[in-house]
Amino acid sequence: MPLTPQIETSPVGNRQSLGLYLSIPFCRSKCTYCNFASGVYPASHHDQYVQRLVGDLLASSSQAAERGLHLPQTVDSIYFGGGTPVLLSSAHFHAIFRAIRETFPLSADVEITVECAPGQLSDSTLEALVACGVNRVSLGVQSFIDRECATSGRLHTRADVLTDLSRLRGAGIENLNLDLLAGLAGQTTDSWRESVDILLQTGVPHASVYMLEIDEDSRLGRELLQGGARYHADLVPSDDAIASMYETAIELFLDAGLAQYEISNFARTGFASRHNLRYWRRAPYLGLGLDASSMLFAEDDSIGSSPASLRFTTTSSLDDYLAGTAPLAEQSWLGPVQQMEEFWFLGLRRNSGIAVADLIRLFGDEAAQPSLAVAHRLVADGLLCFERHPERFTLSPHGRLLSNNVFAEFLAAHPSSSASL
Ligand code: SF4
Structure with missing residues (x-):
């Protein structure tokens, strides 16, 4: 598959195309700092979940119409996040893409991103991704220092990341993002610099840098708030050290041609993430699956240039989602x-x-x-x-x-x- 750089052409406020976000909440282990609605579930849940997701996709147009929402028909970005989407089988991906293509026309240059945990992409799933048209992969690296990954409950090593990059490129996917996380337990100025340097040596056209979030929703966050030492909380760098790591990354990326285009995101020219730009431009998107957020505009354009928009989020309870009960956790109309x-x-x-x-x-x-x-x-x-x-x-x-x-x-x-x- 050819390289497909995405260019920032869509104007702010454009409501003509749609982005799809599909949440796949399954992980092989739970990272200590993770505050997402993801978890370790038996593979038997995967079938049930994909069936439900396919049902939601096929019903999305009629459900939007019932709620008075405008659902743009052409999809120009699709994003599989999680969780670890690549834990799904090739049959699951084919079923989801069949439902997407039955429901929406895709633009000729559609950007299709799948998040991937290093070391967890099987050959058959990689083959399915390529066959389904996936042209962008985001690898959750967080650190190239093996002991920092191990301390955080991550299962991969530096070698796994490098192997995956080579496999993805071999399969024709060159629009690649690597995530780094500043604030891991045991991280130092030098080890951070090493992670940034190795990321740059890989030559990927996109990088994301996040700073550790300390809140009640992760085990590490709770421990830090309580002042404890479990999960190596005592080795988490200070706020000032984390801020300085972030600033170092901005400088080193810029020198290497990865320009910052958003607080956490850096890209070579033409490789900004079309899907993520949608969020910051307030362009419409539909999120399906667990704890997925959507933002759509009202069908009735009577307010003029700014029709009401609806933000809604699906439940974060897997049982409720699978049972189809209480599908929405929250919604609010914005004037x-x-x-x-x-x-x-x-x-x-x-x-x-x-x-x-x-x-x-x-x-x-x-x-x-x-x-x-x-x-x-x-x-x-x-x-x-x-x-x-x-x-x-x-x-x-x-x-x-x-x-x-x-x-x-x-x-x-x-x-x-x-x-x-
Ligand atoms: S792989 Fe991602 S979603 Fe899964 S537990 Fe780790 S941080 Fe959370």
Whole structure:
């Protein structure tokens, strides 16, 4: 399969095409820092889950119509996340792709990404991915230091990653992303630098860098919050050390031609992830499967340039999902004010930031003024940058490290806000 670089051509606010997200929540082991709705389940659950997913795909158009939602018919990005999607068999992938193609026309240049845990991609599944048209793979590496992976409950080694890269390239998939995670137990400035260097030596066209999230949803996060030492919590680097690792990665990637285009994402020209850009541009997407989020616009365009949009998330209980009970965990309709807040805090994640012309085109001059006043105040505080020709706001390097505080300022601009970060 040829290399398929994706170019950022779709305008902000484009509602003409759809992205599909398919959640596959199965893993071989649970990483200590993981706060996703994923788990270790018997393979017998896989069949049942795929049947349910296929049913949801086939019913998606009629369900959207019943709820008054506009479901764009052409799909130009598909993303299998999880979990570890490649634990599904080749027959599962063929069944899911049959249902996708029965339900939606795919654009000729559709981007199809599958997340993969290194060392867990069988030959038959790889063959199925290629046969189904998968043209992008994201490998969850997190670290090239074997002891850091082992300490975090990950099952792979550096050698597994390098072998997988070579197998994927041999199969014609060259649009490859590697994830790194800053904040693993035992990680040091030197070991982080080694991971970044090895990533660059692989020559992949895309990298993502995340910083450890400390919350109640992971075993390591809970231990850190309680001040304990289980899961090697006592070896987790300090917040300042993690921030410095992130800044080191930005510099080294830039020098090597991987330009930052979003807070956590870096790519060579033409290799930005089309699917992920959709989230930050507020373009519609439909998420299916466990704990999957969707954002669709109302069919009725009566509000004018900004019809109401609905955000909804499926249940995070596998039993409920398989049984078809309580399929939705939450949903909320967003009016123009909440959509404008989202427009700011999602758009500022991208290095290209917010073009004032887009803001006014989508929401109107008068409605935009309170948020523009907030943005100019943040420029004075050194958290945003402002360009005049054309007018555009972006996060400053300092603002990037304090991004959640910056985003919260836009919620405060409108007391009636209900959007969440
Ligand atoms: S492989 Fe990913 S989804 Fe699975 S447990 Fe580890 S971090 Fe979580």
